[in-house]
Amino acid sequence: MRMSMIEFSYFYFLITKNMAHIFFQLGTNQELSAAEISSVFQTEIEILSGNAFTSLPQQKVRNLFPELGGVMRSGIVLGEEATFEEVSERVIEYCIKKSTIGKKMKIGFHFSNKNGWKKYGIDLQKKLKAAIRDEEFSVRIVNRGPQNLDSYAVPKEKVLEKGNAEFYFIAMQHGWAWGVTKNIQKAYEFANRDMKKPVRDMKVGLMPPKLARMMINLSRNEKGELPDKIYDPFCGMGTILLEGLDLGLKIAGSDLSKKMVDATKKNTTWFYDSQQDYSAGGVLGDDNRQPFFLRDIFVKDATKDFYPDEKKKINNATIVAEGFLGKIFHRPVSEGAYLDQKENLFPLYRQFLFQISKEKIDNIVFGFPFWKAKDEEQNYFSFVDELVVFAKKLGFKQENTALRYIRDGQAVGREIVILRRK
Ligand SMILES: C[S@@+](CC[C@H](N)C(=O)[O-])C[C@H]1O[C@@H](n2cnc3c(N)ncnc32)[C@H](O)[C@@H]1O
Known part of the structure; x- marks a missing residue:
């Protein structure tokens, strides 16, 4: 049954042949x-019930999904159906249509x-089991008990492979949208980069790789293209930078602390090495196998002038960073307590923005800190608005309203701001 509710209004796009209604399960x-x-994707999206919806060519989603x-x-x-009973009927019809004799559909x-x-x-x-008895088609439900498959189980159970299916049900305010999953996040790859890198420190290395990845993606231009090179001046x-390498970007990084610079060199080299095919001989450490980017990772106080050799490393890069x-x-x-923090951090960021405004850098995606407030009248403390006013005076404009990211159990989060040279 077609629905006329407002919540489905976005479905009524003019859809050209190769466009599909796409759902994205949000993190x-x-x-x-x-x-x-x-x-x-440089597209307007609608968020409903924890999912984003839009209309896109399927092939484009398939190609770009691994970058998210x-x-x-x-x-x-x-x-879209008004009741789950109707959804169930559609699912059974789908299975009957797609199942092939002699092969069990998972x-x-x-x-x-x-x-x-x-x-x-x-x-x-x-209902499905009853239908199987009546219609003689062959399916196996792979969920173990009444729970969703996680991102490890989906590839393991092969439900996204041809001839199988994962049905996806979205409860809306007045009915259901349903579809089939086509892409699943390779969560283990993010987890590997997080857990297996040679230098880790819970005290400093608190940044989740998925957040790093999202921030790099926010730095895309209006055509949806990634920058050639990213620079993280607080690289920890x-x-x-690891996420940048995984996306095939050039990288530059600096940090006030030599210990951190060494850690970044080790971690990026480890990742680079894990991506190379050394079957032709040679081992990492051979001079000609030194990763090309190591020369662009250096010790630097981000509030100080950049020297000519440092300028060369960062010229025309896009800054993607999370500060101290x-x-x-x-x-x-x-x-x-907030004012104490502000006293130290505000001048640091102000001075950093001033230095950057003198360099050949036009795009910045930056995570500034904000704090959950004890005070009931105020939810958060943040000096981002004041910094943005300052950045505007330096010739930048803000592209977004700040996006906030905070982990459960923490009281300091990141407020992500996109600044572009006017
Ligand atoms: C929150 S950490 C960044 C974490 C990093 N994004 C990561 O994933 O590991 C902040 C870093 O800023 C560095 N830092 C603090 N003050 C600095 C300054 N004035 N110039 C450059 N780096 C600074 C610290 O040494 C620390 O490594």
């Missing part, structure tokens, strides 16, 4: 994930709402 920080999708950091799955929307179910499995999933399984352990967050708080802070 925990929905606003940021949605901004990333808009930046990568904040999206767990994507797929095509096949229909299928999975995914409910985007919490109680979907309990309320509808078990019943759907029963190199989390952002100050003291790590796990509980919301008082105004006094």
